[in-house]
Amino acid sequence: xxxxxxxxxxxxxxxxxxxxxxxxxxxxxxxxxxxxxxxxxxxxxxxxxxxxxxxxxxxxxxxxxxxxxxxxxxxxxxxxxxxxxxxxxxxxxxxxxxxxxxxxxxxxxxxxxxxxxxxxxxxxxxxxxxxxxxxxxxxxxxxxxxxxxxxxxxxxxxxxxxxxxxxxxxxxxxxxxxxxxxxxxxxxxxxxxxxxxxxxxxxxxxxxxxxxxxxxxxxxxxxxxxxxxxxxxxxxxxxxxxxxxxxxxxxxxxxxxxxxxxxxxxxxxxxxxxxxxxxxxxxxxxxxxxxxxxxxxxxxxxxxxxxxxxxxxxxxxxxxxxxxxxxxxxxxxxxxxxxxxxxxxxxxxxxxxxxxxxxxxxxxxxxxxxxxxxxxxxxxxxxxxxxxxxxxxxxxxx
Numbered sequence: 001x002x003x004x005x006x007x008x009x010x011x012x013x014x015x016x017x018x019x020x021x022x023x024x025x026x027x028x029x030x031x032x033x034x035x036x037x038x039x040x041x042x043x044x045x046x047x048x049x050x051x052x053x054x055x056x057x058x059x060x061x062x063x064x065x066x067x068x069x070x071x072x073x074x075x076x077x078x079x080x081x082x083x084x085x086x087x088x089x090x091x092x093x094x095x096x097x098x099x100x101x102x103x104x105x106x107x108x109x110x111x112x113x114x115x116x117x118x119x120x121x122x123x124x125x126x127x128x129x130x131x132x133x134x135x136x137x138x139x140x141x142x143x144x145x146x147x148x149x150x151x152x153x154x155x156x157x158x159x160x161x162x163x164x165x166x167x168x169x170x171x172x173x174x175x176x177x178x179x180x181x182x183x184x185x186x187x188x189x190x191x192x193x194x195x196x197x198x199x200x201x202x203x204x205x206x207x208x209x210x211x212x213x214x215x216x217x218x219x220x221x222x223x224x225x226x227x228x229x230x231x232x233x234x235x236x237x238x239x240x241x242x243x244x245x246x247x248x249x250x251x252x253x254x255x256x257x258x259x260x261x262x263x264x265x266x267x268x269x270x271x272x273x274x275x276x277x278x279x280x281x282x283x284x285x286x287x288x289x290x291x292x293x294x295x296x297x298x299x300x301x302x303x304x305x306x307x308x309x310x311x312x313x314x315x316x317x318x319x320x321x322x323x324x325x326x327x328x329x330x331x332x333x334x335x336x337x338x339x340x341x342x343x344x345x346x347x348x349x350x351x352x353x354x355x356x357x358x359x360x361x362x363x364x365x366x367x368x369x370x371x372x373x374x375x376x377x378x379x380x381x382x383x384x385x386x387x388x389x390x391x392x393x394x395x396x397x398x
Contacts (some may be wrong), residue, residue, distance in 0.1 A: 083257055090255030094389050097250050098205035103221050106204065106237050106245050113235055115140050118148050118179035122159060125151060125178060130318050135311050138220050138233045139178060147222050147231050149195040151178065153293075153310040156317065158184050160325065161288055164281060190288070197222040200234055208242060208390055217293070217383065239382040240365060246389075247360035254353045260380065261348030265388055266369055268378035273298050274308060276330035280316065283308050283329060294379070296368055297329055302375040304368055306333055307343045345370050348377060352385065 115138045139148040162184045163170045185192045196214040198207045200221040211219050218238040272286050274295050297306040346367045369378040
């Protein structure tokens with residue numbers, strides 16, 4: 001761009017006006033100087049406005065301007081908080097770890113897998129679960145020679161709902177078979193669970209995404225025989241096993257120090273609760289209607305006493321005794337195994353670093369968020385944690 005040169009200022013002389021009043025015909029020298037200054041300033045402004053150079057009031061060459069430029073400094077960019085930077089680095093490290101590992105890495109060196117044939121009765125399957133201390137099992141359709149989904153506590157709760165609505169059919173419950181579960185779901189208007197599975201050689205990150213998409217808390221590992229191409233159920237991995245695997249092997253979880261209250265991680269609005277006097281069947285209705293796996297038990301002031309979990313239902317109906325569902329929550333919780341570890345709590349000031357430390361040391365499936373007086377604030381599930389570490393800020397990394 002060609003330089004803009006300033007020209008010497010030319011001041012036009014003031015014309016002399018005749019007047020009959022001699023006192024007003026003379027111009028005061030001080031006023032004349034003021035007028036000249038104003039005229040000079042006005043001329044400088046006109047040249048600045050017509051100058052091609054965009055810089056504020058700066059003449060590239062020529063005479064120095066009368067008005068010095070006022071340079072407005074560019075405000076510095078807001079510096080990122082160290083805690084935010086570390087949080088982002090921790091999340092990236094966890095995702096890189098999950099993408100570098102597959103589902104085989106999560107499995108223990110030795111394990112036992114129990115698979116139910118769909119021709120098995122509901123009562124028999126329940127007894128087997130209790131005897132082996134498990135709460136779910138893959139289903140196999142021997143007639144079609146294929147994987148038929150996963151049996152979970154939700155299926156037993158659906159059966160309870162069905163017979164509660166159809167008490168006349170309770171006499172036939174012993175003959176009720178697993179292949180009839182889909183009929184129960186249709187009668188209740190409940191959406192059937194997806195027969196979701198994943199190849200164990202796929203990255204563990206893909207297994208986590210598949211669980212989030214299907215809202216499943218566990219996912220079967222199904223592979224195909226290289227010769228017959230028939231499916232083969234290898235095992236089942238859960239959200240807890242994956243998160244514990246991360247807690248043990250990724251030290252960067254200690255960088256996740258942003259508090260839950262800042263992350264708004266968990267459920268805090270309209271949290272379903274019950275009291276010790278609430279009938280168990282009412283809590284079961286809540287579990288089904290809300291599609292949740294637990295209900296906090298509180299007193300009249302909102303102080304947390306316990307948590308009723310969907311797995312507690314299995315203990316109540318073992319042996320086919322469905323009359324125990326008329327018990328209160330307080331009476332039902334007394335039937336728990338002596339080895340029950342209790343409930344785990346956290347506060348809105350806790351970060352995921354301390355929660356991952358708890359998962360590393362203990363078998364945790366959810367945490368009840370409480371205040372300093374142990375009053376209920378919300379519930380943090382493993383699904384919430386998995387969703388956060390996989391998806392938070394994912395678009396920014398792309």
